[in-house]
Amino acid sequence: MSSYKKQSLGTKGGFTLLELLIVVSIIAILSVALVLVLNPAETLKKSRDAQRISDLSTIKTALGLYMTSTSTPYLGSASANTACKATPTTAYGTTGATVKLFYSLPTSAGTISDTTLDGSSVTTPASQSGTPSLTDGTGWIPVNFDTLTGGSPISNLPLDPVNAFATGDSVSTVSSASLIYRYACSQTPLAFEVDAQLESIAYTSSENKRTTDGGNNDNLYEVGTNLKILGTGTDF
Known part of the structure; x- marks a missing residue:
């Protein structure tokens, strides 16, 4: 065998520096495109919004069951x-x-003292619980679900996935931007409303759940038996 053939057989192919740079560039471009398409932050917000919608549905069902199964239902306290x-x-x-x-906030977040809730002066504007998830009337919704035959239909009261004030909000200024659940009731007719804030573009713009829920406030997602209990403003 000639020396030329020996040299050819012993030579192994490989990537050139230029080829490696091209491959790395393509991977980088695809990675950026994937991040833009998936948008992890938006995906997380949409996931939390889906949880909020599910939570409010759970609360509405539990309250409805309580009202229809109790001879004298109490929606404002135990x-x-x-x-x-x-x-x-x-x-x-x-x-x-x-x-x-x-509100679904625990009292450890500070007792809410905002006196302009619902666009009007409120002497005692809000109530919170030290243990907001309890279902015995001492949780953030003041209904004693435990009195139902067979016990409470839910093991815990749902809390907002974030359950915190929005930037700029505080115990003295609570706006609809805060990611917390809100509950209120009326005596005549005996009814309730539960609201939540949504944060994803999908559910506040392209498929705006806040404007198609049948309520009177386009700033919040509303469920309940009367959606006029909480007002139309942005200060709640």
């Missing part, structure tokens, strides 16, 4: 409805100190 507005359209500023809004 034993009374004094924390409920007189009617769904009664302004909070005219209700007195006993009527309240209820």
Whole structure:
């Protein structure tokens, strides 16, 4: 065998530096494109919104079961409805100190003292619980589900996946931007409303759930038996 053939057989092919650079560039471009398409932050927000919609559906079902299974249902506390507005359209500023809004925040977040909720002055604007997930009337929704035959239909009261004030909000200024659940009730008719804020583009723009829920507030996602209990403003 000639020396030329020996040399040819002993030579192994490989990538040139230029080829490696081209491959790396293609991988980088595909990675950027994948991130743009998937948008992890938006995907996470949409996942949390889906959880919020599911949570509010669970709460609505549990409250509906409680109301239809109890001879004298109490939506404002474990034993009374004094924390409920007189009617769904009664302004909070005219209700007195006993009527309240209820939030899913624990009291450790600070007792809410915002006095302009619902666009009106409220003496006692909000109620929170130290253990907000309890179903015995001491949780963030003041209904004693445990009194039902067979016990509560839910093991815990759902909490917002974030359950925190929005940037710029505080115990003295709570806006609809805060990612927390809100609950309120009325006495005549006996009814309730539960609201949540959504944060994903998918559910606030392209498929805006807040404007198609049948409620009167396009700033929040609303469920309940009367969607006029909580008002139309941005300060809740």
